[in-house]
Amino acid sequence: MLNHVLNPKNREALYDDIRQNCNVSLDKGIYIELNLNYTDISHLKTLCEDYILKTLKSYYVMDFKKNNFLVKYRDKILHLPNRAPSGAFYPKVENVKEYNRIQSFVNDILNKNNLVNQFKSFDLTTVRVVDGQTTDLDSRVSSTTRLHSDAWAGHDGDAILTIGLLGDKNTSTEFNKIIGNISPLFYETQPDYVKGLQTFKKYEHISNLKFDNATIFDHTCLHRTLKTNGGLRVSIDIGITLKSSDGVSKTKKYGRVMKKIKIKDILKIGKETIVEATETLKECRVRFKDDKYDKIPITYIHDTIKIG
């Protein structure tokens, strides 16, 4: 493999277009924060609240009030079948209308902030509801509380864009950059996150997740969920491939294959097309009832949806 790929510092230049054309508030090379408009962030928060509340109402068939709902209904939220241990909170038949509103508005935000122009493609939005309490599931070899690169989880783009939105800010994410070179195996999908730790030597802390900003972190940015026995935190994340790149290349096929949707089709969602869910919350519960979540997740947001 070419030597320049093995030095993560050389990936910093991929973000030059974003530096020049977008509202960057913090630049740490392979980690960039961007300011977002207050009104847009407030609206995105409301859409995420509506998405979670609609899921609760549909699954438990009772009324839920918005005020303080992440604290009041913590246990009920954690028992919803569309939520994976990583916190990923998937659209199902019952809540897909609210999901479409989120995707449509995320598209608007990316457009307004001149980000769409910097991307070759981007994925559907993953809404995450992360539990701040440590559980047995956090000792899994592919728990998001372990240091990892999303390339190890199967991503073949360049980076993830995330926005912290609701709940407990202490349930955070820690971001780190690698010092020195990486192994040629670094960008491969790994059997688990512990194995991935063998593909680099040293790292250094950059920042923790800031709410209300867009944070773009490269696949060489090692990160983990921080739990301090706090409350739930809601954030969104989106896999992106930059215009200046074709994404990280993989030589091996391992684990999940991520379906690609063209950028022009993602941008139509909520305007000309809609995302449809192919299973209900109950069907999802039955499908996962014996899953011990002891592998790198093979299910993915695209698996149970189609764009109609």
Ligand SMILES: [Fe+2]
């Ligand atoms: Fe991750």
